Amino acid sequence: MIAARARQRAIGRELRRMYDDVVQEPVPDDFLDLLKKIDESKGKKDASS
Amino acid sequence: MGAGGEATADSGGPPPSDREFQRDLLELIPFLRAFSRSLCGDRELADDLAQEALAKAWQSRNTFRAGSNLKAWLFTILRNQFYSDRRRAWRQAPWDDSAAERMPVARGEQTWAVQLSDTARALRGLPAEQREALILVGAGGFSYEDAAKISNCAVGTVKSRVARARKALSATLEGNGPLPSEPRPAGSDATNEIMAQLDRLAPFDPTQAGQRSSGKTDPT
Numbered sequence: 642m643i644a645a646r647a648r649q650r651a652i653g654r655e656l657r658r659m660y661d662d663v664v665q666e667p668v669p670d671d672f673l674d675l676l677k678k679i680d681e682s683k684g685k686k687d688a689s690s
Numbered sequence: 691m692g693a694g695g696e697a698t699a700d701s702g703g704p705p706p707s708d709r710e711f712q713r714d715l716l717e718l719i720p721f722l723r724a725f726s727r728s729l730c731g732d733r734e735l736a737d738d739l740a741q742e743a744l745a746k747a748w749q750s751r752n753t754f755r756a757g758s759n760l761k762a763w764l765f766t767i768l769r770n771q772f773y774s775d776r777r778r779a780w781r782q783a784p785w786d787d788s789a790a791e792r793m794p795v796a797r798g799e800q801t802w803a804v805q806l807s808d809t810a811r812a813l814r815g816l817p818a819e820q821r822e823a824l825i826l827v828g829a830g831g832f833s834y835e836d837a838a839k840i841s842n843c844a845v846g847t848v849k850s851r852v853a854r855a856r857k858a859l860s861a862t863l864e865g866n867g868p869l870p871s872e873p874r875p876a877g878s879d880a881t882n883e884i885m886a887q888l889d890r891l892a893p894f895d896p897t898q899a900g901q902r903s904s905g906k907t908d909p910t
Contacts, residue, residue, distance in 0.1 A: 652809055655807060672719050
């Protein structure tokens with residue numbers, strides 16, 4: 642069953658790698674724009690209060 | 691708490707922690723994207739879903755309990771968005787086995803499934819709940835307890851899903867299970883070579899958590 646355990650370890654590493662590959666990608670501008678928009682609407686609210 | 695809370699109750703603007711909350715969200719975007727892609731399979735759909743979840747998280751920020759796990763909270767929102775409407779595009783297509791033909795394999799380097807490894811393809815053949823559980827625990831580093839909260843199910847259910855997912859992936863990679871699309875050379879030599887390659891990858895090992903819960907039934 643050593644082979645089976647090695648296989649499970651390998652699968653785990655591969656899953657982790659796929660996930661981490663996405664984590665390492667630069668965040669697309671869309672996301673930053675979204676947060677900026679949130680910021681602006683927040684600023685408006687701040688100003689009106 | 692109690693009577694002294696009056697002073698901040700009607701001060702109008704957002705609570706002072708908003709900026710901090712926003713910063714925390716910003717830091718979690720990469721992880722949110724990774725989880726989203728593991729659910730959707732497709733980069734663009736996944737990013738749409740992640741943005742929707744991010745906006746929802748901001749709107750619901752007052753329901754977040756300070757000090758609790760923001761990442762788990764965020765993932766829960768994304769997951770609920772994913773399952774809430776079956777008609778949405780991200781619920782269909784790429785991971786869906788019947789839609790394997792439409793898998794955007796060659797769209798660009800950024801696609802989750804580019805260089806589609808055997809593991810990635812085997813992952814695609816799993817039921818969404820199993821894939822989700824396996825990603826949360828096996829790749830996202832969540833405890834079974836947190837994964838159960840995110841997936842809104844019992845801890846035992848998560849364990850069972852993870853165990854079955856691992857078993858299915860293993861069987862597929864061994865050649866005992868169906869591998870969705872892209873036939874690969876059969877035979878143990880090829881498998882051994884792949885395993886040898888995988889062994890040279892990052893030394894992280896989330897599968898060693900010591901669960902041997904196969905055979906348990908999944909209550910869902």
